[in-house]
Amino acid sequence: MVKALRCGPLAHVFGVVLAVLLLWPVPVAGDTASDEEGTECFVSSYYRRVVTVEGFNKIQMTVTLPTIYRDAYRFMQDGSHIYLGSSYVTPGFRSEVDAGLAYDVTRNRWGEIDRVNLAWRPFIRTATAYEYAPAEPQYYWYPGEDVTLTYEIVRPGYVKLTVSGAGKHYEFEPLPSAGMNLEGRQFMKWVVSLDQSGREGLGPVPTTYRIEGAHVRDVILWRPDGTAVPLSEEYVNKPRTCIFPEPSPFTIQFNVKYADEVISIAGYTE
Numbered sequence: 001m002v003k004a005l006r007c008g009p010l011a012h013v014f015g016v017v018l019a020v021l022l023l024w025p026v027p028v029a030g031d032t033a034s035d036e037e038g039t040e041c042f043v044s045s046y047y048r049r050v051v052t053v054e055g056f057n058k059i060q061m062t063v064t065l066p067t068i069y070r071d072a073y074r075f076m077q078d079g080s081h082i083y084l085g086s087s088y089v090t091p092g093f094r095s096e097v098d099a100g101l102a103y104d105v106t107r108n109r110w111g112e113i114d115r116v117n118l119a120w121r122p123f124i125r126t127a128t129a130y131e132y133a134p135a136e137p138q139y140y141w142y143p144g145e146d147v148t149l150t151y152e153i154v155r156p157g158y159v160k161l162t163v164s165g166a167g168k169h170y171e172f173e174p175l176p177s178a179g180m181n182l183e184g185r186q187f188m189k190w191v192v193s194l195d196q197s198g199r200e201g202l203g204p205v206p207t208t209y210r211i212e213g214a215h216v217r218d219v220i221l222w223r224p225d226g227t228a229v230p231l232s233e234e235y236v237n238k239p240r241t242c243i244f245p246e247p248s249p250f251t252i253q254f255n256v257k258y259a260d261e262v263i264s265i266a267g268y269t270e
Contacts, residue, residue: 041242045204046265047193048250050219050258051087051240052231057181058152058222059084059188062165064215065120066264067143068103071209076115077197078209078267079103081123082216084151086159088179088186095179098191099124099151099161099172107135120147122163122170126177133163133170141166151188152222153180184224187237190216194265204245207267217260231259 041049052059063082071078083100101120108114119140122133133139141147147165154160158174180186192214196204219231229235236258243250249269253262 037238038242038244038246039239041240041244043201043203044244045194045196045199046248046250046267047191047195047242047244048252048261048263048265049189049191049193049240049242049244050231051237052188052221052235053237054187055184055223055235056188056221057184057186057224058150059086059190060148060150060218060220061190061216062146062148062218063101064213065101065141065143065145065147066214067212068118069208069210069212071207071267074207074209078207079195079197080211081191081193081195082120082149082214083123083191083193084149084161084189085191086151086153086177086180086186086188088181090179093179095127095177097124097126097151097159097177097180099159100149100191101141101147101163102132104132105135106137106140122161122172124159124161124172124175126159126175128177129175131172131175133172138168139170141168148218153182153186156181182224187240188221189240190219192216192263192265194267204268206269208269209267211263211265214263215261216263217255219259233258 068080080103083098085098088095102123103118104121106114106117106119119142121139124131145166150162152160154174157176159177159180160174162171194211220228221231222228249266251264
């Protein structure tokens with residue numbers, strides 16, 4: 001048995017202050033001077049994230065949906081998301097949007113929730129809303145299908161996601177999201193993640209869950225004046241672009257780094 005050390009009141013206060021200083025996030029405003037990739041990754045589960053510099057208000061990508069191999073012992077504790085989004089950051093304020101596809105439960109022919117036969121289904125999450133497309137077959141996408149995701153700020157403070165591919169289409173009504181603007185004063189992003197329930201801020205745990213062959217490509221950005229440009233290294237905010245954790249149980253084929261990648265994610269097994 002390990003015995004706890006007894007500390008006086010002053011040592012306790014010092015320990016609390018030190019913990020706060022170590023965990024307090026570094027504020028980000030605009031582009032950072034650092035060019036080191038991954039210096040601003042948050043601790044969570046397993047993910048590949050590419051973040052742009054400011055200057056855009058719309059992003060689109062095409063993805064070939066991966067095959068998912070689930071961990072039978074963890075069942076619904078692990079999941080997958082492939083999504084776009086944006087973040088608006090100023091000193092003392094942060095607004096984040098995630099919008100894309102979740103590998104989620106379906107409903108069977110009797111309307112019952114099916115936790116075995118999952119499918120990719122559109123979702124969007126803001127600070128005030130978390131919405132899914134209806135659990136209906138016309139809004140299910142499956143491994144191997146090509147899907148185009150389009151995320152945009154449609155007017156000040158409102159965002160929208162459109163999903164199309166394999167003969168199916170879904171469009172969310174614009175949702176409010178404070179700070180998002182038409183001037184391009186936000187970061188855009190794309191993400192492929194293996195998520196684990198309750199692990200934000202704690203880091204990943206072992207799992208046999210695997211994501212195989214998520215092919216992200218044709219990533220396009222729109223400037224406020226309406227001009228479109230393909231994502232390239234010059235538009236990448238490297239400190240906020242991550243492979244987490246590092247070293248990671250990932251396999252990534254970089255056809256064009258940041259803009260055309262084939263991603264497979266496996267969890268730690270021990």
